[in-house]
Structures are given as structure tokens and as C-alpha cells.
Amino acid sequence: MINVSFYLRRLHSLCGLLLLGGVLVEHLLTNASAMGGPEVFNQGLAMMEMIPPPVFLGIEICLYAVPILFHGIYGIFIALDAKNNPGAYGYSRNWKFALQRYTAWYLVAFLIWHVGYLRIYLKGIMGEHISYALVQSVISNPIVFVLYALGMFAAIFHFCNGITTFCMTWGIAKGPRAQCVVDKIAMGLCALMCLLTLAFMFSYIA
Amino acid sequence: MAEQKKTITFIIERQDSPTSAPYTQEFEIPYRPALNVVASLMEIQKNPVTKDGKKVAPVTWECNCLEKVCGACMMVINGKARQACCALIDELEQPIRLAPARTFPVIRDLLIDRSVMFESLKRVQAWVEVDGTWEVKDAPIQNPYTATTAYEISHCMTCGCCLEACPNVGPQSDFIGASPSVQAYLFNLHPLGKFDKEKRLNALMGKGGITGCGNSQNCVEVCPKNIKLTTYLAQLNRDVNKQALKNIFNK
Numbered sequence: 001m002i003n004v005s006f007y008l009r010r011l012h013s014l015c016g017l018l019l020l021g022g023v024l025v026e027h028l029l030t031n032a033s034a035m036g037g038p039e040v041f042n043q044g045l046a047m048m049e050m051i052p053p054p055v056f057l058g059i060e061i062c063l064y065a066v067p068i069l070f071h072g073i074y075g076i077f078i079a080l081d082a083k084n085n086p087g088a089y090g091y092s093r094n095w096k097f098a099l100q101r102y103t104a105w106y107l108v109a110f111l112i113w114h115v116g117y118l119r120i121y122l123k124g125i126m127g128e129h130i131s132y133a134l135v136q137s138v139i140s141n142p143i144v145f146v147l148y149a150l151g152m153f154a155a156i157f158h159f160c161n162g163i164t165t166f167c168m169t170w171g172i173a174k175g176p177r178a179q180c181v182v183d184k185i186a187m188g189l190c191a192l193m194c195l196l197t198l199a200f201m202f203s204y205i206a
Numbered sequence: 207m208a209e210q211k212k213t214i215t216f217i218i219e220r221q222d223s224p225t226s227a228p229y230t231q232e233f234e235i236p237y238r239p240a241l242n243v244v245a246s247l248m249e250i251q252k253n254p255v256t257k258d259g260k261k262v263a264p265v266t267w268e269c270n271c272l273e274k275v276c277g278a279c280m281m282v283i284n285g286k287a288r289q290a291c292c293a294l295i296d297e298l299e300q301p302i303r304l305a306p307a308r309t310f311p312v313i314r315d316l317l318i319d320r321s322v323m324f325e326s327l328k329r330v331q332a333w334v335e336v337d338g339t340w341e342v343k344d345a346p347i348q349n350p351y352t353a354t355t356a357y358e359i360s361h362c363m364t365c366g367c368c369l370e371a372c373p374n375v376g377p378q379s380d381f382i383g384a385s386p387s388v389q390a391y392l393f394n395l396h397p398l399g400k401f402d403k404e405k406r407l408n409a410l411m412g413k414g415g416i417t418g419c420g421n422s423q424n425c426v427e428v429c430p431k432n433i434k435l436t437t438y439l440a441q442l443n444r445d446v447n448k449q450a451l452k453n454i455f456n457k
């Protein structure tokens with residue numbers, strides 16, 4: 001078909017906002033339930049385990065694995081198209097443009113480690129049961145704690161700034177006022193999600 | 207106070223040929239009120255001697271109108287792309303650093319080759335088709351509100367500031383940049399030009415087209431003609447998305 005890169009680019013955008021954004025929000029809320037204590041968290045996990053494993057695996061592959069591989073791999077090529085220049089042009093939007101790419105690089109490394117270790121190695125290969133105690137043992141290492149917090153912040157910023165750029169890419173917010181309002185709302189959401197992350201992460205080690 | 211001789215220091219990035227390695231030289235010229243970068247370069251040209259007294263080849267650059275309408279004098283001044291003819295010395299931090307806009311091929315010193323922009327304008331058909339078999343009557347009527355927008359965009363002087371500042375334009379990418387994209391919008395607004403709207407939108411959906419924009423918004427910050435580039439890019443995004451739906455469902 002003609003204009004393949006146009007459709008791929010629009011798919012990359014939709015996939016990032018709707019599918020990966022959805023996964024991030026779900027992930028954040030599930031983890032935030034840990035603040036209610038081990039019982040609440042484990043109960044939430046048990047609810048998810050009520051979905052038959054083959055169906056759950058299908059959901060994981062279609063709504064998570066495929067979109068993230070597509071968005072991530074194509075995203076690497078998009079990131080390589082940019083010569084980040086916030087040093088010379090230090091405007092706020094240009095910083096966010098650069099941060100969108102810096103967080104993307106961090107996410108590539110972080111997600112390989114995070115998904116590779118927890119989902120594929122521990123749960124998939126070792127047949128380990130994911131639980132409050134397991135998460136607690138993982139993040140009680142201070143270095144892991146910091147790297148995980150940074151991973152969450154990176155994903156949250158990338159997603160929230162992505163809301164703003166999505167509104168531009170799809171011509172939803174056109175004028176400077178509308179774009180500024182979207183930017184402020186997205187950054188407010190970003191702050192809120194980061195605070196929630198800190199709150200539930202500290203609740204594990206408190 | 208009038209006795210004290212004030213000077214201006216320039217650090218200029220030079221290059222002898224399109225392929226040779228760049229190097230920098232320092233120049234000092236006497237201060238004069240209301241001096242701008244082009245006038246300073248002319249001063250250096252009269253007496254091309256570096257700060258440490260070495261006689262060198264005069265610095266090459268391009269300029270034309272000297273009043274911010276031709277676009278020719280774009281260069282990187284203290285790190286930012288702008289027009290040299292309207293860069294006032296009094297408003298610049300010293301030493302003043304001049305460098306060629308390396309998004310474009312450098313011909314010599316500060317002189318660059320911006321023809322890639324003209325090639326992009328051809329690609330998006332940035333003109334109105336007037337020659338045909340039809341009768342040419344009076345000029346078609348223009349909506350005055352649309353004309354105001356068109357007038358604003360028509361100020362573009364193809365200077366290339368918006369391409370130089372754009373992180374997504376350069377040898378690493380095939381994006382044509384803000385100016386040629388937005389020029390397509392200008393001609394889509396024209397009462398006759400809009401007959402070819404579909405052609406232009408399809409060109410913008412092609413390789414190097416509008417998807418190359420990553421919304422860093424540097425273009426609108428640096429445009430010397432204050433064209434609301436990001437607003438028109440967003441409008442074009444709307445237009446190409448609609449065109450994409452038409453391409454999928456109408457054929």
C-alpha cells in the first residue's frame with residue numbers, strides 16, 4: 001500500500017496512547033492497591049487469576065506484548081530520527097520532546113529487565129507465584145527500588161507527554177491556547193501518577 | 207566615556223569548501239551604535255585580519271534585502287538560527303558566535319545551500335495551477351478571514367530557521383520540515399489552489415511528510431516572520447487524517 005510510513009506512524013501513536021497507556025494505568029491501579037496491605041493486593045491478583053490462563057495469555061500477547069514490541073521497536077527508529085537540541089533551544093516543549101526520547105531509551109532497558117525477570121523468568125519459567133511478598137522482596141533492594149521508581153516515572157512522563165503530542169498529531173488541539181491547556185492537564189496527571197507511585201512503593205518498605 | 211574605544215568580538219566558524227573540515231577564527235571590530243551582524247561581517251570583509259593579527263580570506267556569507275524579507279542571511283548566531291541582517295549587536299551577548307546552519311550543506315564559511323527547501327516546495331506543489339484550457343476570468347473571490355491567514359503564511363521567506371531549529375530535520379531524517387509543509391496549507395486555502403488539495407495532502411502523507419514532525423515546537427519559536435507554524439501543522443494533521451480515511455474508504 002502507498003504511504004506505509006504514514007499509517008505505521010499513526011498506528012504507533014494510537015497503540016502508545018490507547019493500548020500501552022491503558023496497560024500503564026491498569027498496572028498503576030493494581031499496584032496502588034498494595035497500599036491497602038498484602039490481603040488487598042493478593043486478592044486483586046487472585047481476581048485476575050480467575051481468568052482462564054490461556055485466555056489471560058491471549059490478552060497479554062494481543063494487548064500487551066505485540067503493541068509494546070511494535071511501539072518500542074518502531075519507536076527506536078523514530079527516536080533515531082531526532083537530533084535532540086534542548087541545549088541550544090531550551091524551550092519547555094523542546095525539553096519535553098527530548099525527554100520523550102530519553103525516557104523511551106530508559107524504557108527499552110527497563111522493560112527488558114522488568115518484564116524479562118518478573119513475567120518471563122520468575123512467573124513463566126520458574127513457575128513462581130506473583131504475590132505481595134515477592135514484589136516486596138524484589139523492591140526492598142535499594143538499587144532496585146530506585147531503578148524501579150525511575151522506570152515508573154519514565155513510563156508516566158512518556159505516557160502523559162504522549163497525551164499532549166497525541167492531541168497535536170491527530171489535530172485535536174490546534175491553537176496555542178488549546179495545546180497549552182492540554183499540556184498543563186497532562187503534566188498535572190503526570191505529577192499525580194508519580195506521587196501515587198511513590199506512595200505505593202514506599203508502602204512496601206515502610 | 208566617548209574616548210574609550212569599544213570593540214565587538216566575533217568567533218566565526220569557517221569552512222573553506224563543502225567537504226573540508228571546519229575551524230574557528232576570532233575577529234574584533236570597532237563598536238558602532240545600531241550595528242547588526244551583516245554590517246559587522248561587511249566590516250570584517252573590508253579588513254579581514256583576525257584578532258591575533260593574521261591576514262585571512264574574507265568571511266563568506268549570503269545576504270540580499272537587509273530587511274528580513276528575502277531569507278538569504280540565515281545563520282546560527284550564539285547557538286540559535288536567525289537572520290543576520292536583523293540581529294542587533296546591542297542585543298547580543300559577546301563574544302558573538304557565528305556558525306553556518308549545518309542542517310543544510312555548507313558551501314563556504316557561513317554560506318549554505320538551501321535548495322532542498324525549494325525541492326520540497328515542488329514536492330508539495332506549493333503553487334496555484336493557472337494555465338489550462340479553461341477561460342481565465344476575473345480573480346475568484348476570497349473569504350477575507352481566510353485571506354488574513356493566507357497573508358500571514360505567505361510571509362514565509364524560505365529562510366530555513368524552522369528547519370535548522372527542528373530536531374527532526376537533518377541528515378539523519380527525511381522530514382521536509384515545517385515551512386514546506388505549511389506552504390502546502392497556504393495553497394490549499396487559495397480559491398483555485400484548493401482544487402489540488404488532495405494532491406498536496408497525499409504528498410504530505412508520503413515519505414518525509416508531516417509524520418516526521420515530533421511536536422517539539424522549535425519552529426514556531428524561531429520563525430522570524432512569526433508564522434503560527436504549529437497551529438497550521440495541527441490543522442494539516444487533521445486534514446491528512448481525513449484524507450487518509452477518504453483514501454481508504456472512497457476508492
Ligand code: HEM
Nearest residue numbers: 013016017020021024072075104107159162165166169420
Ligand atoms: C519500549 C520503549 C518505548 C519506546 C522506544 C517508545 C518510543 C516512543 C517515541 C520515539 C515516541 C514519539 C513518537 C512521535 O514523536 O511521533 C513515542 C510516543 C508515545 N509513546 Fe512511546 N515508547 C516506548 C514505550 C511506551 C510506553 C510503555 C507507553 C505507554 C505508557 C508509550 C506511550 C506513548 C505515547 C502515548 C506516545 C505519544 C504518541 C503521539 O505523539 O501521537 N510508549 N514513543
Ligand code: SF4
Nearest residue numbers: 372419420422423425
Ligand atoms: S513542531 Fe514539528 S516541525 Fe516544528 S520544530 Fe518541532 S518537530 Fe520540527
Ligand code: SF4
Nearest residue numbers: 362363365366368429
Ligand atoms: S516558516 Fe518562518 S522560519 Fe520557516 S522558512 Fe518560513 S519564514 Fe523562515
Ligand code: FES
Nearest residue numbers: 270272276277291
Ligand atoms: S538579508 Fe534578506 S532576510 Fe536578511
